[in-house]
Structure formats: C-alpha cells, structure tokens
Amino acid sequence: MRVRLGRYAPIVRWFPKYTPTLFVNDALAAAVVTLLLIPQALAYALLAGMPAQTGLYASILPLLAYAVLGTSRTLAVGPFAVVSIMTATAVNQVVAQTGLDYISVAVLLALLSGMMLIALGILRLGFLINLLSRPVISGFIAASGILIAASQFGQMLGMPVQGQTLWALAQRLWELYGEFDRGTLAIGLSSLATLICLKRYLYPLLILIGLSDTASRLMARSGPIVIIVVSIWLSVRWQLSEHGVAVIGRVASGLPELALPHITWQALESSWSAALLISIVAFAESVSMAQTLANRRGERIDPDQELIGLGAANMASAFSGAFPVSASLSRSAVNDEAGAATPAAGAMTALGVALAALFLMPLISQLPRVVLAVIIIHAVASLVNPSSFVRAWRYSRNDGVAQIATFLLTLLAGVTNGLILGVVLSLVMYLYRTTLPHTAIVGRLPGTEHFRNVRRHRVETRSRLAILRIDESLYFGNARFLEDTVAQVVAEQPMLRDLVLMCPAVNYIDISAIDSLELIQKRLHDGHICLHLAEVKGPVMDQLKKTEFLEKINGRVFLSTYAAWKELQADEPESGRRSAHS
C-alpha cells in the first residue's frame, strides 16, 4: 500500500524517516531561500502584470503542493521570470481579444497549465519534453532574459513599458527617453551597482574575515533583501513617493483567499494554447533543473511524477488567485547549497512567505518599484549565456543555427511565437537530415571479418561485388534517396554482378520503403544484377516475411556480411567467364 501511495505522493517515501537533524538543515535552507524569494516573488508578480501581493500568494500553497507530490528534494518552486513574461504576453493578447478581466485570465492560465501538466503526467507523456532540444531551450531562455530586462528598463526611467518584441520595447523606451524621472533613475542605478558589487566582492571579503565558504556564498546572495530593506527605509524617511518616485502602493495584507477561478468558454478557447506553451516551458525548466540537482546527489527523479507535482503547484496557485509558477533556477541552486535535505524545506519556505504576507505588507507598500525592476534585471542577466552559443556553433552548424534562430525569433516575434518556431525549426532540420539516409560502400579490413567505409579505411573490394551499408531505418522520408543511391552505385561499377545491402542499422522498414526496395530489386534484375541482404535484424526480418519482397528477390539473405563475402567469392570464376564472353 505504501509503495503504491509512494508512487503518486512521494512525501510518503521520505516523511516517515524525517529526523531532527534533517529538520534543522531544512529550516536553515528555508530561511535563506525565503529572504531571496520575497523580493523575487514581488518582482515577478509585477512582471506578469499582476498585483505585487499575488507573487507572495504564488509562493505559499504551490510550494506546499510540490512538497507533497514532487520528486526532487531541493527544487524551489514558485514565480519564475520567463514564465511570468510568457503569462503577461498571453494575458495581454487574450484581454485584447476578449475584453476579459486581466487577473482572472492570469488565474485561468495557471489553472489550465496545472491541469495540462497533470494530464501529461497521468498519460505518462513526459517524453514530449524530448522534442525541445537543448539549443532551442538555451536560445529561448537567453532571448527571454533580454526581453525581460528590456521591459524593466522602462521602470528605471520611471515608467512601465509593455511590449512583446524587442522592436516594440525599443520603440517605447525611445519614446520615454526624453521624459525620464531623475530620482528614479538614480535609485535604480545605485541599486544595480550595489547588487553587482555585493555579488562580486562580498564573497571574497567574507572569506577574508574568516567565514566558512558556504556561509560566505549564501550571504553574498543576500543582495536583493539588503537593497529592499535599505530602499524601504530611505523611501519612508524621505517620502520618495511624494517626489515622483513610483512605489508599490497599498497592498492587501493577509493570506490569499481561496477561490475557484471563473471560467468561460470564450476564455478557455482563447487561452488554452498559451497555457500549453507555459506548461511546456515550466516543465522543461523544472525537469532539467531537477535532473541537474539529482545528479549532483546521485538521486533520480521521475519526469512523469514531476509533471504531476508541478501541475498541482500551478493549480494551487490558481486557487490562491495567482499566476503560473515553475521551478526557479537561482532559488533551487541556493536551496541546494544552503543544505536543504528534503521537500520539507519548501514547505517551511512557504511558511516564511506566509508570515511576510501577514505582517510585512505595510512596509512593502513604500518600496520603490524601480528596485524590483533592478532585482529582475540583475536576476535575468544570468539567463543570457553567450558561451553556450559559441559551444553549440563550434560543435555543429545545425545546433548553432537552431540556437541562434530560436534566440532571434524569440526577440523579434515574442516569447510564444519564438518558442513554437524554434521547436518547428529544429524538428524540420532533423527530418531533413533523415531524408538523406547515410550510406557507405564498404570493403573488408584485410584479414578480419570487418567491413568498413572504402572512403575512410584501406579495405579490400571486388569489381563484381558491391556492399552498400545502410545506416538508417528506411521510411517514407528516405526511401526515394535509397533508389537514387543504388542507381549511382550501379552506374559507377559497370562490372557489378552482386549487390549486397548491409543492414546492421536498419531497425524498421515501413511500407513506403518496401515499395522502393521492390523497385530497386526490379531494376537490378533488369540489369542482370543479383540483390542480396546481409545482417538483417530479427524484427526487420519478421517484417520482410510479411511481404512478397523476399520471394521476389533474386539473391540471398546472409546472416553476416563476411558470409556474403565468402560465398559470393565462390561465384566469382563463373562471373569472370561470363564477362569474358560479353
């Protein structure tokens, strides 16, 4: 019973073994993550176009849900910059089309994403994630980082800027440039400088004064909470809001009120596709993050169960009146580094955020908005990783092109279109490659039973025998190219009498390819050439037996290429005589 329940609610697997030591570790990690999460939660709520407090709401129940149902021990769930900007893009579109209320559309997106993630998990469709290649993910995340930063530069100038593409954002920024607020810009630039300095110099400084490595590293990450506390103090002291600096303003104190989202057919119809994309990105990010963390500790995660955990988190966010959530890269790393041992750390983080929501809201109302923008800009800078572009490009042009194209398409066409186009492009490039089946004429490595490509190795060949190795399964996409390849081999080897198709890498042959093989057989037959097969795999042989191809073939099927080489050698003298006559 426990095994079964443990499969669907992994909490059953770790909670019974919970110890006081684990509790202390988890509590410490939770304290550190909470201090990092509160500013990010507020900032990403604004990024998603939602009231600041919903960021905190998205960081309470969703964390509890994931603690019960998720499989990663240290993944930190909650608001995530890329998902927030996707939410903003999608909600703006739906609102423009339907005139619905902004907040309720965002809540609906969280609900739909959650339901889709759970459905994918129950149907065990986690494999779909495989269609996102790493170059596409990297290109997409980097471009999202730039779009997010660009959208926040407006706050530095004292105005919110909205736009879905780099072009639209640049235009708005240019329009704003003349009328920026000096006080806001000064606060923004000094906060940014402080953040950068704290990150860069605090760690070596703390090490110098004798703190432990882990403690120094964690304290060096406390920059965001430091500038928030300082800027709230300055804001209250000098009444910045009366001097033209935009502040968060009055926010509702207290815990989220649970409610079912209001759903209409019209809203569903116009938002399901955006919800699907958000689910995919949330899942891709979370799974790759969870896998990296699990590898570090020699643990394994279950992608299908991760889908369910993340889906439950999103549904919890919807019931709290908040927006779609995902795993956060930066917070997960901190959680892991700070020594989180079980998902209980996530639950304790939720408790910390709940306390903040209950008691700190009056203070937060005085926080200058520009400070949150700076926190976002600083956080997303790490999403842009130029070396991954260099690495992909150097490794192969295909991967490089896919990454750069996804990056540019996301910048120029927005997050939603960019991701779709990137995935389609990488699939088309893959399909194009499979339509050119890799084949090689092989010869025998002298003295062995091995046959290798004549272009790459010194091998024995014969004028009356050609051995064509087919390196790919045969399907409709490449069947015609095989016809052409065989025709070329025949044209290049005028003395040819036996052609052996060596099929060690052919895993299946679909019916379109069978038609092509029959055509090849017929043409070879007309040219008085025998067609043989070698190294056909068991399952493929079973398939061939269902057709008439094996009856029509005028040659034989050999278990090994070497057997074909030996046996067809025996025929050689006869063929020699024949050619002397012709």
Add this chain to the structure above:
Amino acid sequence: MRVRLGRYAPIVRWFPKYTPTLFVNDALAAAVVTLLLIPQALAYALLAGMPAQTGLYASILPLLAYAVLGTSRTLAVGPFAVVSIMTATAVNQVVAQTGLDYISVAVLLALLSGMMLIALGILRLGFLINLLSRPVISGFIAASGILIAASQFGQMLGMPVQGQTLWALAQRLWELYGEFDRGTLAIGLSSLATLICLKRYLYPLLILIGLSDTASRLMARSGPIVIIVVSIWLSVRWQLSEHGVAVIGRVASGLPELALPHITWQALESSWSAALLISIVAFAESVSMAQTLANRRGERIDPDQELIGLGAANMASAFSGAFPVSASLSRSAVNDEAGAATPAAGAMTALGVALAALFLMPLISQLPRVVLAVIIIHAVASLVNPSSFVRAWRYSRNDGVAQIATFLLTLLAGVTNGLILGVVLSLVMYLYRTTLPHTAIVGRLPGTEHFRNVRRHRVETRSRLAILRIDESLYFGNARFLEDTVAQVVAEQPMLRDLVLMCPAVNYIDISAIDSLELIQKRLHDGHICLHLAEVKGPVMDQLKKTEFLEKINGRVFLSTYAAWKELQADEPESGRRSAHS
C-alpha cells in the same frame, strides 16, 4: 550549349532525333488520348466549379508547355479529378471569405501553384515530396475519390451538390432525395451501366472477333466518348433539356483568350496555402506516375525538372483562364499503352483538343450534365483501392493507422484539412518512434567476431562486461532515453565493471546528446564502471573530438567490438580480484 539547354528544356534532347516512325506512333496515341480527354476535361471543369469549356482550355497550352519542359515521355498532363475537387474546395472558401469572383480565384490558384512548383524546382526542393508517405497518399486519394463520387451523385438526382465533407454531402443528398428528376436518373443509371459493361465485356468480345490485344484494350476504354456521342444524339433528338434534364448549355466556341490573371493582395493572402497544397498533390501524383511509367521502359525522370514542367503547365493554364492541372493517372496509362514515344504525343493531343474547342462546342451544349457526372463517378471508382488498406494494415499497424486515419480525416474534414492532418500524423508517428532509440545488449556469436542481440541469438556474455548496441543516431529526441537505458543496464548487471557502447549505427550525435553522454559518463564513473566506445564511425569521431567528452571518458575507444571483447577480457582477472576484496 545544347547540354545546358537540354537540362532546362528537355525537348532539346529528343526533338532533333525525331523520325517519321515516332511521329506515326505519337499521332495514334494522341488520337486515342484525345477521345478520352475531351469528356474528362469537360467533366473535371464542372467538378472544379468552372464553365465546361475551361476544361478544354486547360488541355491545350498546358500540354504544350509540358511537352517542352517535362522529362517523362508519356505522362499525360491536364485536368485531374482530385486536383479539381481541391480547387473547388479552396475557391469556395476564398470566395466566402473575400467575395471575389469565382473564376478569377480559380485562375489565380493555377498561377500560384505553377509559380510554387517552378520555385520548388529551381531551388531543387523536390525532396519535399518524401514527406508524403505512401499510406498517406493512398488514404488521401481513396477518400478524395469517395468525396468526388458523392458530389456527383447529386447530378444523378438532377441537382448539383456542393459540400466539402462526406457529412455535408450526405446531408445535401438526403434533402434532395425527395425531389429527384426521373428522366435524369434514368439517363444516369443507363449511362453508368453502359460504361461498366463496355469496360468489362468489350475487351474479351473484341479479342473474340479477332482484334489485336492492344487495339481491343484501347477500344474498350472508349466508353466515355461513346456514351457522350449517344447521349448528345438522344438529347438533340428528344429535346431533353425541355423535359427537365439539365444540359451543359451554350458554351463559347473557339480557343482560349490569353490574359494575365487579375491579382490582388487580399486574394493572394487567402489562397496561397491552398495553392501550396494543390502543388504538392499535383507533384506527388505526377512524379509517382512518371516514375512508374519510366520504370516500365527503363528510363529515368528528374523530379526537380518535373516540378518545372508541371509548374509551366499550371501557369499556361492560368494564362488560358483555366484551373490547376496535374498528370492524369488514367490518361497516362492509355497514352503509354497506345504507343506514345515522345512528349510530341502530348502536343498532338493539345491540337486535337483545340480542334474540338473550335468546332464541337455547339454539339456539346446539348450534352446532359448527368452524363459527365457518370463519367466522373466511373473514373474515380478506380482511385478507391481497398486492397492497399489491407496490405498496409497487415504490414504494420503504424502504416495501417496512418492510411486509415488520413482516409477518415479526409472524408470528415475535407480534402485540404485531411491531407495536412495526414502528413502531420505520419510525421509525428515517425518522430515518436525515433524518440525511443532501438538498443540491444549484445553477446559474441561463439567462434566468430560477430556480436548479436542476446535476446535473439545464442551468444557468449560476461558478468563484468556489457555491450550495448545503439541502433540510431543520437539527437535531442532520444538522448534522455539513452540515459534511462544505461541506468537500467547497470541496475540489471550488478557485477558490471565495463560498459561498451557499440555505435555502428550512430551517424551523428547532436549537442543535446553530448550532454546526455557526459551525464552517463559521470554516473558510471560514480559507480566505478568504465565507459568505452566501439565501432564509432569516422564522422562521428570527428564530432566527438570537438568536445571534452573523449577527455572525460574513463574508458577507451575501440575500432571493433571484438577488439573491446579481447582487451577487456585481459582485465578480467584483475577485476575478479578487485571484486573478491569488495
């Protein structure tokens, strides 16, 4: 110079060698095809929703254009039932959206299809045809045949029936059923019976009375022209049009007036996608037909040049004020059988049709429409080939499902959507299969240097060594599955010390797969297992050398699996000792 010109205008290759004998052969074939083409041209024009005479226009200049630019010697170009119904579907949609004139939209479709075909040919994108699998084509053609027949049954009841799906057509037919015209139905049924009888019994009869096989076969195909002549005679004699039987009515005599189609942005925007689909179907049909004919004669066709020939034919049709054309299956077969020797036969057919357009129009005006409907129904019956469904299903469930799904989707969602969905479905099924890379644990065939699947052959294995053969290129779609497979192998073989990845079928490894391999290497390293590679292909080795993977790997790279087997055996005693200690 001639070689170069010959590449782009194949007429240069055959015309200088033209002889009187060839002329006689071509002329005879042209006469037979003309008699078959005239009724089909009129019928398919009505099927496309166009005036009857445009069918003849589509059979003059397009044939001349193809004779100059096409590579197939006997392909018969002109109106084709499936392309006509696709045209009708597309034009009806565009007209409903934009309110443009029906004829000018059809002409624009022909122009756009022509331009697209030529562009694909110049860019040498003929390979795109490979994405249409044979089950998808067969399923699509069969369903189109049924939709075409259903649309013509209305004419048998005395009313035209329009509808894009089987459901819509069935509804319209049901509505009409009460009010059908008895005279029309009688003419229809008797014509159909005549056609069937002529096709079935005329051939043995003619053989019996001593005609040659070819002559008998060709005369047995003359059914359509016979019932047209008879029904015109009956129609004139009994003034059928005054007794409620719909006739073609007055048609303009003479040759088409050449004109540039009228183009607007709006029309372009709403019709380019339909034009693309029409091009693809026209090309797929023509190329597969041309290839079949060429194979019969041991000739070869050039798909890229075929694109250009077919594109020119469609543009010529547009300038003649007609609709998209393609190759016709039935007429090509007749042309070939009647002894056509060069594309000049097509040019002479065009001449025959031109004479008909000049002199026979007054007679055609009295032709009952139902007779053309019967000719269409009879012609498309051959498109529905149930045995191809049985064959695909028996061969493999995947191919069978693709064919049946395309068939049903085309019936239920219309020709355009059906084709798109069929192609997408077959690609998704293919991609799904590649995300499950085929792998096998192999052992040595005793006494040989061969390694085969342990599940299918009696082979030698060792407890400390596992050889995992990877049968597919590694790319983002299957990289994660490889991680899982290796984890499973390690779990099943607790004594494992060396894992050899045997890569004879790995043609490339993309950067996502490199990440997975590095992860596998790290996990194996943590488990004190050495990772080796064997039979890595040259190009893949070049790729691996660009990464750090080969430096990180703790095992070796073997040229052959047998070398790995021998060398790792030498380590065995040592590993034995180690395990004794542990």
